[in-house]
Amino acid sequence: MTERLFLADSSVLRFKARVVSRRPGAVVLDRTAFYATSGGQPHDTGTLGGVRVTGVEAEGENVVHAVDGEVPEGEIEGVVDGGRRRDHLEQHHGQHLLSRAFIESCGAETVSFHLGPESSTIDLDVRDLTAGEADRAEDLANLVVRENRPVEVTWHTLDEAKTLGLRKLPDGIDRVRVVTVRDFDRCACGGTHPSRTGDISQIRILGWEKSKGKVRLTFVCGGRALRDARERARVLEAAGAALGTGALEAAAAAGRAREDLRAANRELGVLRERAAAGESAELLAKAQPAGKARLVRASFPGRDVPALLVLTKSLSEFPDAVFVLTGKGALVAGCGAAVALDPGAAFKEAALAAGVRGGGRGRLYQGAGGVDAAALEAAADAMSRRLAAEVSR
Numbered sequence: 001m002t003e004r005l006f007l008a009d010s011s012v013l014r015f016k017a018r019v020v021s022r023r024p025g026a027v028v029l030d031r032t033a034f035y036a037t038s039g040g041q042p043h044d045t046g047t048l049g050g051v052r053v054t055g056v057e058a059e060g061e062n063v064v065h066a067v068d069g070e071v072p073e074g075e076i077e078g079v080v081d082g083g084r085r086r087d088h089l090e091q092h093h094g095q096h097l098l099s100r101a102f103i104e105s106c107g108a109e110t111v112s113f114h115l116g117p118e119s120s121t122i123d124l125d126v127r128d129l130t131a132g133e134a135d136r137a138e139d140l141a142n143l144v145v146r147e148n149r150p151v152e153v154t155w156h157t158l159d160e161a162k163t164l165g166l167r168k169l170p171d172g173i174d175r176v177r178v179v180t181v182r183d184f185d186r187c188a189c190g191g192t193h194p195s196r197t198g199d200i201s202q203i204r205i206l207g208w209e210k211s212k213g214k215v216r217l218t219f220v221c222g223g224r225a226l227r228d229a230r231e232r233a234r235v236l237e238a239a240g241a242a243l244g245t246g247a248l249e250a251a252a253a254a255g256r257a258r259e260d261l262r263a264a265n266r267e268l269g270v271l272r273e274r275a276a277a278g279e280s281a282e283l284l285a286k287a288q289p290a291g292k293a294r295l296v297r298a299s300f301p302g303r304d305v306p307a308l309l310v311l312t313k314s315l316s317e318f319p320d321a322v323f324v325l326t327g328k329g330a331l332v333a334g335c336g337a338a339v340a341l342d343p344g345a346a347f348k349e350a351a352l353a354a355g356v357r358g359g360g361r362g363r364l365y366q367g368a369g370g371v372d373a374a375a376l377e378a379a380a381d382a383m384s385r386r387l388a389a390e391v392s393r
């Protein structure tokens, strides 16, 4: 059985221990300060006898350390990575405080916890959550942090533990470890905790979403809360600068900019249609006659499919127009209502030759993705000749 040193004192990061058993890549000690993955909290990392610890798992009463080298026999020194431990402790204990705060502020019980690399989540046993409820819970949890209340660890028999009003009791053990935040929260837990709530420094709710009849709430604590606040402030600052305003005015300025852009796009649409009508008339004036139709074959190397479609919409309104247009890797072809022609087969042939993907129906066909400009132009010319022959029959 491995004695778990963090159960008595989570601040122990350096310890001496005896190697009990070894197998390639794994070591069991008589005692360890390494926390094994459990309860939604990932394992600690660090070194054993100078060899890196890459994973820690409980195996029955033993703690198995996964190592990436050979740990010497006998007595060795273990060193837990203090930065990672502190981060995990902050998220884990912060979760205790936040979960209790949700019970106090709106009766929402926590049913699960996950500690992620960037942020953590709890699932609350409620269908929905209001911003007011979230704010009240966040305020209460942070008040308890600022009050710097003592956090005590005590051990009890199962019968004693049943009298303590704990929310959940673990099965199959006869001694229960109870973590108590004075006059606020008490629960059975084998995790890493500080000796005072002030160590958490801050708890921030980042957001929540409804998930499978519950609410999944994302939060960060301690150093993560500081970094998150700093990052968000910088993003807002940059957004404000980009919009020519201060950070706190950025949202309103972005809303106005979006409205302005919508209006400008509407205006642009009208102008494009007007320009396309003029361009169509010019193209048709120079078009080559083909039977009763007029054939337009033109290249616009800078235009993509949407830009070409503005022009074809206008060209299609001339009943006798037949057109084959190329753009930036794009091919568009069609005809007006009075022309007895389905350009589908010719388009398919040209698209295949030019490496263009697309299709169409009735009178208009379009495609994009051509990478060889010369092949595209040659295919469009060939298509144009084929359509000219078809309408002249």
Ligand SMILES: [Zn+2]
Pocket: 092, 093, 096, 179, 189, 190, 191, 192, 193
């Ligand atoms: Zn805990």
